[in-house]
Amino acid sequence: MPAGRPVKLIMTSDDVLHAFFIPDFRTKMDVIPNRYTSMWFLPEEKENAVYKVFCAEYCGDKHSEMGAQIRVLSAKAYEDTIFKWANGPDGKWTLRDYGENLYKGKCSSCHSIDGSPNTGPTWKNHFGYSHDYVDHAPAVADDQWLNDHILNSQLAVVKGYGKPSQMPVFQGQLNALQVQSLIVYMRTLSDKKDQAQIDADEAAYIKQKEAAAKAKADGVAK
Ligand code: HEC
Numbered sequence: 506m507p508a509g510r511p512v513k514l515i516m517t518s519d520d521v522l523h524a525f526f527i528p529d530f531r532t533k534m535d536v537i538p539n540r541y542t543s544m545w546f547l548p549e550e551k552e553n554a555v556y557k558v559f560c561a562e563y564c565g566d567k568h569s570e571m572g573a574q575i576r577v578l579s580a581k582a583y584e585d586t587i588f589k590w591a592n593g594p595d596g597k598w599t600l601r602d603y604g605e606n607l608y609k610g611k612c613s614s615c616h617s618i619d620g621s622p623n624t625g626p627t628w629k630n631h632f633g634y635s636h637d638y639v640d641h642a643p644a645v646a647d648d649q650w651l652n653d654h655i656l657n658s659q660l661a662v663v664k665g666y667g668k669p670s671q672m673p674v675f676q677g678q679l680n681a682l683q684v685q686s687l688i689v690y691m692r693t694l695s696d697k698k699d700q701a702q703i704d705a706d707e708a709a710y711i712k713q714k715e716a717a718a719k720a721k722a723d724g725v726a727k
């Protein structure tokens with residue numbers, strides 16, 4: 506978490522009742538299926554501090570394994586870390602690679618990439634094609650459409666899937682680079698991918714990385 510910037514968690518549970526508990530912050534909040542609860546705090550940076558997170562509600566066999574860590578970084582170190590993650594363990598990820606990695610962590614439980622059915626529509630040939638929506642005229646899933654609908658799944662619901670959408674709202678969960686990389690990844694899975702556009706996005710991303718690396722080197726030189 507970035508130091509000195511207020512953080513608000515909006516929480517819900519996919520299964521049973523849990524409780525998000527940060528003993529060092531003296532704060533605890535129930536995490537409930539089909540409902541949102543929230544918690545907020547203002548993290549302060551302390552050198553090398555790690556704050557443990559526990560589940561404070563007995564929730565089943567794996568209860569004792571539910572845990573996480575909070576580390577508070579300076580705003581600059583936080584941005585650097587986010588950027589580093591986007592570049593992968595070898596520092597060489599393309600936008601597509603980053604998108605694939607995000608897909609595996611956040612989307613693959615509901616979306617296949619090979620055409621097979623799942624909780625949500627497959628990403629094979631989703632990009633660039635027109636789709637039917639329960640509550641909206643047919644629309645082509647282009648960059649703008651996907652950007653808006655990844656951030657807010659309730660805007661229009663793909664026909665054949667229940668309304669309200671079972672997809673989480675990702676507004677506030679995914680930053681602009683993450684959404685862009687997911688869309689580039691979706692493009693690569695479509696016959697209507699427009700390879701020239703993918704190449705242009707990747708080239709712009711490399712430029713952005715180089716500029717960031719240069720800014721950092723200049724900062725160090727000073
Ligand atoms: C819990 C299941 C679930 C997860 C996780 C999930 N989705 Fe979905 N998604 C759905 C369902 C169900 C639909 C169909 C209903 C709708 O349109 O919202 C859908 C639809 C979509 C669509 C089609 C939207 C459109 O308007 O054409 C896109 C794009 C999408 N999801 C992207 C994502 C991305 C990106 C992630 C991960 C960051 C993700 N989804 C995670 C369930 C999920």
Ligand SMILES: [Cu+2]
Nearest residue numbers: 523560564571
């Ligand atoms: Cu739990």
